[in-house]
Amino acid sequence: MAKVLKWVFFFVAAFVLLVVGSAIALQYWLRTDDFRTRAEREASAALGVPLKLGKLSIDLWPLPAVAADDVQIQTRPALTVGRIEARPGYPALMAGKLEIATLTVRKAVLPQAAIAAIGNAMAKKDKGAKPAAKPASASRSTMDMLPRKAVFDDITWIDEKGQRITVDAQANLGFDGLLDEASFRIVQGRLAGTRGNVERDGDFWPVRIDIGGGHIAGKLQLQPGKSGSQVLSGNLNTENVEVSALTAPSKPLTGKLQAQTTLRSEFRDVGQVADVLTTQTRFTVRDALIQGIDLQKAVNTVGLSRGGITRLDTLAGQVNTQGKAVHLTNLVATSGAMSATGNVSISPAKALNGMVNVDLASSKGSLGVPLAVGGTVDDPSVTLTRSAMVGAAIGTLVMPGAGTAAGAGTGQKIGDSLRGLFGGGK
Incomplete structure (x- = not known):
């Protein structure tokens, strides 16, 4: 029995030495300039954008994996990744199939402009390429090539305005290629502290x-x-x-x-x-505060109004979106003696366009004033509609008696009501 254990030990030791020796030799080969240059060239051709690699290596612990460090896709601005690790699925590998069991991406900086540039470059490359018959071995779907597990550590997304979000996330796919579970946590930037999860x-x-x-x-x-x-x-x-x-x-x-x-x-x-x-x-929305618009000031000044705030007890309505376009309809806002209704659209460029009707109650009765909404989400503006401006101007200029002679016109009513509501007197 002792002899058997001895031979088993020798065989195991020899196997371990063979694996370690092969890994060291392969590690040396991967790190040569010739291999790295060839890998950069083939990856650049696939992406349609120049790519640079810091180094390639093989890790044996905790499980064998191929890793690439200091990856840089040379778009403007550049897309960079500190480290990418790919661990193969060994049962599939034994059966002659290449399957990524785990993909880990660390310390990546992903500008939105860089992603768009890569997408455009690949689209141009695919458009110019001649269709060729695919061999049977290449007929696997994209789903089959996705990793079963993906780990994203310290990934920073930069949007078109230069705003950053840094995220930690991971996801697991089922054998059918669909998501089994995923979770994320925003650690820095916009929406910091937000976390979420989904489970099939x-x-x-x-x-x-x-x-x-x-x-x-x-x-x-x-x-x-x-x-x-x-x-x-x-x-x-x-x-x-x-x-x-x-x-x-x-x-x-x-x-x-x-x-x-x-x-x-x-x-x-x-x-x-x-x-x-x-x-x-x-x-x-309860206890709402609208920044950049003062609805009462807009009515009082009878003209363009920017800045200020509007406090509301409640703001309710419906939002419909299609892509980046947003439409707010059936808006109803209430705040003490003031209420408002209206509809506003937000373009993909964040421009505002709509109409709000403000109702103000006082001892002289209720007054409805239509306001046109413009500007942008970050710099909104409201102004009286053209018809309301004309009516207010007439009411301000016409003497009280003249209004009666003119048949108590609408302009007289609006002008007097505005002055009465906000202490302007007659």
Whole structure:
């Protein structure tokens, strides 16, 4: 028995030495300039954008993996990754298939402009390439090539305005290529402190996001669509979320949000999901504060008004979105003696366009004043509509007796009411 154990020990030791020796030799080969140059050239050709690698290596602990350090895709601005590790699926590898079990990405900086540049470069390359017959071994779907587990550590996204969000996240895929579970946490930048998770439950994916002192929760569903498309749909409930947490760092509106949302997106490519997404939301904001607009001042000055604030007890309405376009309809705002109704649209460029009718109550009765909304989300403006301006001007100029002679015109009524409401006198 002792001899058998002795031989087993020798065989195991020899195998370990062989693996370590092979790894050292392969490590040396991967780190040569010749291999790195060839890898850079092939990756650059695939992306359509120059790529530089700091070094390539093989890790043996805790499990064998291939790693690339200091990766730089030379767009303007550059996309950089501190380290990428890929660990193969060994059962699949034994069967002659290349399958990535775990993909880890660390310390990446992803400018939105760089992502767009890579997408444009790959689209041009694919458009100019001649179609060729694919061998049977290359017929695997994109889903088959996705890693079963992905870990993202210290990933920074930079949007078109230069605003940063740093995220830690991970995701696991099922054997059918669909998401089993995922979680994320925003550690720095916009929306810092936000965290969320989604976990598969049959044909549904319950989701919960903790943000702004409240949460967003609901269920999503992915189903086959027409002509090979996919349809993402779902219902979400928002409870007690601070509105400004959703729009940070911009704070055009503050207050506690309650909302019910339905969403739908029919797409063929995952990158199209946001562009074709449509949502319908019914909402109520309590103790609302609108920044950049003073509705009472706008009425009082009878002209263009910028700056100031409007305090509201409640603001309710409906929001419909299509891609980046936003439409607010059936708006109803109340605050003491003042109430307002209206509709406002927000363009993809954040420009405002709409109409708000402000009702002010006083001892002289109630007055409805129509205001045109313009400017941008960050710099809104309101002004009396053209017809209201004309009426106010007439009411200001015409003497009290002249109004009667003219048949008690609308201009007289608006002018007198405005002065009375805000202490202007006659």
